[in-house]
Amino acid sequence: AQTVTQSQPEMSVQEAETVTLSCTYDTSESDYYLFWYKQPPSRQMILVIRQEAYKQQNATENRFSVNFQKAAKSFSLKISDSQLGDAAMYFCAYSLAGGGADGLTFGKGTHLIIQP
Amino acid sequence: SAVISQKPSRDICQRGTSLTIQCQVDSQVTMMFWYRQQPGQSLTLIATANQGSEATYESGFVIDKFPISRPNLTFSTLTVSNMSPEDSSIYLCSVDRGWDNEQFFGPGTRLTVL
Numbered sequence: 001a002q003t004v005t006q007s008q009p010e011m012s013v014q015e016a017e018t019v020t021l022s023c024t025y026d027t028s029e030s031d032y033y034l035f036w037y038k039q040p041p042s043r044q045m046i047l048v049i050r051q052e053a054y055k056q057q058n059a060t061e062n063r064f065s066v067n068f069q070k071a072a073k074s075f076s077l078k079i080s081d082s083q084l085g086d087a088a089m090y091f092c093a094y095s096l097a098g099g100g101a102d103g104l105t106f107g108k109g110t111h112l113i114i115q116p
Numbered sequence: 117s118a119v120i121s122q123k124p125s126r127d128i129c130q131r132g133t134s135l136t137i138q139c140q141v142d143s144q145v146t147m148m149f150w151y152r153q154q155p156g157q158s159l160t161l162i163a164t165a166n167q168g169s170e171a172t173y174e175s176g177f178v179i180d181k182f183p184i185s186r187p188n189l190t191f192s193t194l195t196v197s198n199m200s201p202e203d204s205s206i207y208l209c210s211v212d213r214g215w216d217n218e219q220f221f222g223p224g225t226r227l228t229v230l
Contacts, residue, residue, distance in 0.1 A: 033218075035218075042223075043153075043206060043223065043224050043226075044221065044223055044224075045159075045208065045210075045221035047218060047219075047220075050218060091158060091159065095219075102164075103149045103151075103161035103164055103174075103210075103219075104149075104151075104159070104161065104210075104219060105161070106158045106159045106160075107158060108157070108158045109158050
């Protein structure tokens with residue numbers, strides 16, 4: 001079974017600074033997807049960024065980027081120029097590739113605090 | 117993207133009763149998923165609902181406790197049966213757009229069982 005581990009229950013960063021959230025996973029598969037989701041207090045799950053395992057290039061979305069290390073099974077999220085609106089729970093998630101038939105396996109989450 | 121609505125948004129129920137949660141999508145989707153998020157915890161997949169077939173349940177979840185219906189490609193229901201306080205959670209549905217495993221989530225249903 002696949003597992004996703006987020007070892008940082010809480011992180012704090014000053015506004016405008018950069019923060020990195022860690023995620024490791026365990027799988028015996030070679031083709032899969034990795035995601036970072038954001039859950040603000042409204043509890044709406046929002047996709048931040050996704051990475052296909054077969055792509056060596058790290059995904060980027062504006063201020064958000066990932067460091068995907070397939071051999072190390074590591075998938076960290078870097079948030080640059082942190083903003084107050086970035087404060088939320090961040091969940092790392094894994095999905096087996098294959099046309100969308102599989103649900104997501106989530107890590108326990110990291111609570112990100114942005115200090116003004 | 118997909119717009120997903122859930123009803124009710126929240127409810128307070130007595131133990132021993134059942135609650136049915138509805139999930140409506142604004143477009144046809146193949147797969148719908150139901151997750152549980154216990155207080156202060158992460159999301160755990162309950163089951164996968166494919167239209168026209170029985171739902172597939174994850175380990176630790178059974179059909180008698182969490183019956184699911186999927187009558188068409190835009191709608192699904194999850195029933196939480198014979199509720200106990202341990203069932204107090206947020207229940208979320210999600211859909212997969214089918215080609216890249218990206219899932220979109222509904223706003224969730226916050227259930228409190230007294």
